[in-house]
Amino acid sequence: MVSGPGLYLMDEPEAALSFTSCLRLIGLMDQVARDGGQIICATxxxxxxxxxxxxxxxxxxxxxxxxxxxxxxxxxxWRRYLARPDFYLRHVLSDPAD
Structure with missing residues (x-):
């Protein structure tokens, strides 16, 4: 995915990744930075x-x-959604009574 220091441009790399894979990506990003590289990431x-x-x-x-x-x-x-998904979902899901 990445190979050593350099300049990496990432546009929403999380789009196809699981939570665990996002954590692995953070590890790779950290290693690039520690090796002297830079990352610009839109996320x-x-x-x-x-x-x-x-x-x-x-x-x-x-x-x-x-x-x-x-x-x-x-x-x-995300914090508010995870705490109370119903507060958000009521605006996008159909009411069963309809």
């Missing part, structure tokens, strides 16, 4: 965004800004 994954030491830039309607993992919108959405 919607709170798992990949959680790589320790990563500089996180969040893009939204107002532009681009530096962000901390705990303050990312995607982290907030």
């Amino acid at each position: 919607h994954s709170p798992v990949l965004a959680g790589l320790p030491g990563a500089q996180i830039l969040e893009l939204d309607d107002e532009g681009i800004r530096t962000a901390e993992w705990e303050g990312l919108q995607l982290v907030d959405h």
